Amino acid sequence: MRDTAAIPLNMTPTVAQPRAIWILPILGFIVLVVIPSMPWWASPGTMRWMVELSCYLAVAQMWNLLAGYGGLVSVGQQAFIGIAGYALFILSIRFGINPFAGVALAVIAPALVAVPTYALLHRLDGPYFAIGTWVIAESFRLLTTNMDFVNGGAGLTLRAMTQFSAQERAIGMTSWSAALILITVGGSYWLLRSRYGLALAAMRDNAIAAESQGVNVKRLRFLIYVAAAAGTGLAGAVYYMAQLRISPVAAYSPKWASVCIFIVMVGGIGSIEGVLIGALIYFASDRLFGEYGTTYLIVLGIITLLVAIFARGGVWGVVSRYVGVSIFSTRRIFARGDA
Structure with missing residues (x-):
């Protein structure tokens, strides 16, 4: 190990x-x-695919930020997808708010819900934290199913979209898809390249050592949890706005957690490039083999398990190791300063 005491004082990490x-x-x-x-x-079909892919990419990147850097493995992010999705439909149906504007407002709901839920979960660690997130997601599903205000288990239809032409709907959907990628992926890259990114990397490598060096691990994990909830909720709002219908079974489905885990683990946890690759692999697999149902899901699970055992860095980890390529670089090097 390199002796950090030998690094001159005028050398700063960049x-x-x-x-x-x-x-x-x-x-x-x-x-x-x-x-x-x-x-x-x-074509309309191609645009629907693009919206779906952007939502998968955004949800996976938020999970990657949460688990890959915050060390918080969640299997209940579908709670925030459902909350934001239902918030959008309620704002539109009950309060007459334009659905495209309602997407931005709907993000507030999962961010607010994340505060008390993290207060319940922050004392848990490892598998207990993961189970706790699943319990919370199931609780919201059951609560929504039994609420007459949101039509219970029958779900809601976004009839307000009929006031827009097909061209206007297409413009709104694709614009939100681009914004979703920019906010979640671009925002994550900006965060990881900032001084907070250095703290996140330190926390990812060793939380105890990072805390001993002055990193407020508890506060940083709380902020990451809330940010991931908001980003996940944004993806949920865009996704169900495109679907025009929402129900508790779909919105709070554990499938969302499975999608996140597969994309991040296969692509490469702790890297933005890995999420991009994993999202493309999952999307292509879903289009080609989704019709096989349960068998297809079992195969995805086996692939995830094999990657976790034999290639912990995922596809991108293997590629970067042998090719030496980086796209979204967040690695720090020491550069001489003026001090």
């Missing part, structure tokens, strides 16, 4: 430049130009 930095402008062009322009050149 973020290394990505080795494949030329890819970032391409990805930015896709998010900012290609996706929002889809209503003028893409």
Whole structure:
């Protein structure tokens, strides 16, 4: 191990430049130009696929931020998907708010709910924390199922969308898809490259050592939990706005947790590149083999288990190890300062 005492005082950690930095402008062009322009050149089916893929990507990245950096493994993020989805429908149906504007307002609900739920969960650790998140998600599902205000288990239909033309709906959906990727993936990258990213990396590697060096682990985990809840809720609101219908069984489905775990574990936990790869793998697999039902889900589970055992860094970990490529680099190097 390198003796840190030998590092001169005028050496400060800075973020290394990505080795494949030329890819970032391409990805930015896709998010900012290609996706929002889809209503003028893409088919309705292609746009639906894009909305779905962006939601999977956003939910997985929030789970990656939570588990890969915060050390908080959750199997109940579907609670925030359902809460935000229902908040959007209630704002539109009960209060007459424009659904496209309601997406932004719906994010407030999961962020607020995350505060008391974390107060219940923060004393738990490891598998107990994971089980606790699942219990909370199931509690919200049962509560929603028995609430007449939201039509119980029958669910709700977003009839307000009929006031917009097909072109207007397409523009709104694709714009929100691009914003969703920009906020969750771009926001995560910005966070990890900031000084808070250094604290998160330290907490990911060893929470006890990070706390001994002055990192407020408890506060940072709380903030990550709330941020992940809001980002996950945003994806849920966009997803069910596109679906035009929501029900407790679908919104609070454990499938969302399975999707997050598969994408992050197969792609590569603790890396944004891994989430991008994992989301594409899952989406392609779902399109090609989803019709096989239970057998298909079993195969996905086996793949996840094999990757977790034999390739802990996922597909991106293997690629980066042998090719030496980085796109969303958050690695720190020591550079000489003025001090």
